[in-house]
Amino acid sequence: MSFDTAFMLSTLPAFFKAVGVTLQVGVIAIVTSLLVALLNATILVLRTPYLWRLVKGYVELARNTPLLIQLFFVYFALPSLGLKVSGFAAAIITLTFMGGAYLTEVLRAGVEAVPRAQLESGRSIGLSEGQLLRHVILPQAGILSLPALFANFVFLLKETTVVSAVAVPEILYTTKNYIALYYKTYEMLAVLTLLCVLIFLPLSLLLRYLERRLQHGQFGH
């Protein structure tokens, strides 16, 4: 079996760009998902009438349908409703739709993990509900949700490969292009796998390090 190393190297400039697209889609989706989740989690925690049922419904819908189908819905079905979006926009919308739902649950679980006794002890020194939220609940909920939050960031970033299906020129799309043009299936998938490890592994390690530092800073072991 031949293994064309020279060919693999020649594709690297194209992959440079592709990695840029992957990171761009991933980072934007993480930020927008987090914003959606903050809003939704607040609604859930405060049990805002009517709205919290809506949020619950959204979370269940988004978590129980496959990402690829959500993506096809946004990219292929919405135009027939008069809403035409580019592949890139469809990618961001879909990843936010799914990511927002997962992160909502993470944040809600974080708030609920703060012991009720902490609320009573805060109230007993006269804190208002707002002060309680700001000084007692949110700092502890944040720390409690960090591991799950970071795991979901990495998960979202990995899921960006799905958007290759709507021609967003990220790493998987670039790989499939080369395979289609040159039939170098083995080499290209090797490059792709290697790239994934190079991007996602350091990121996972960095987040784990951050998580430890932050938890240490907050609870002082």
Add this chain to the structure above:
Amino acid sequence: MNPLIEFQGFNKFFGQHQVLADIDLKVQAGEVVVILGPSGCGKSTLLRCLNGLEEAQGGSLRLDGQELLGPDTDWRQVRQRVGMVFQSYHLFGHMSVIDNLLLGPLKVQKRERREAQAQAEALLARVGLLDKRDAFPRQLSGGQQQRIAIVRSLCMNPQVMLFDEVTAALDPEMVKEVLQVIQGLAREGMTLLIVTHEMAFARAVADRIVFMEAGRILEQNHPERFFTQPQSARAQQFLEKFSFVESLPKTLHKELS
């Protein structure tokens, strides 16, 4: 003199279940009242009502002459005057000791940091924990955390302190250091309402014992009289159960099989 705290015909329900029934209790300023009774008799709930952590369903509750059971009661303001210490301390785990102590004085009472910090440090020194000023709760023993929790309440300069089984979660060795702090407060003339199962402590520190069962006050008595000649049959029975452990005969024979 008007009582500092006055419960009158006070009722409290959890759903259909009545947990406090027709409570009449007066506490004078500077008095130390210890509430005894079997588990589930409502003694903790009584304290929690005084701090607004539980809502009452009838009767009257006055603090320094002010009726608290109305819709206009500003509980945030009341809680600054009524300090509460819990069984499991409930310090804020994400804050250092000094931040735990200053949260109320700075955010609720809007006091100046320098003055509040000086008070907090003086109180820490008094309970022997000034060197733990920058420690986090997790680094401290249960007894140390409980003493900090007491200081956290004291920093608000309350008129009365409520202690809800504050030594129940502690190792025997740590019970002493916490009880000494409470006894110190009693000596200084602070008004205290104490729920405890430490009978010897109750006898030593109390000006008056209140004995409760099934949501009612069965007996109010001077501690010496309560422990030597309780008036109610239920209190006698209760005290016998406690003295049973002390007078437990040594196991002499063991049948080994």
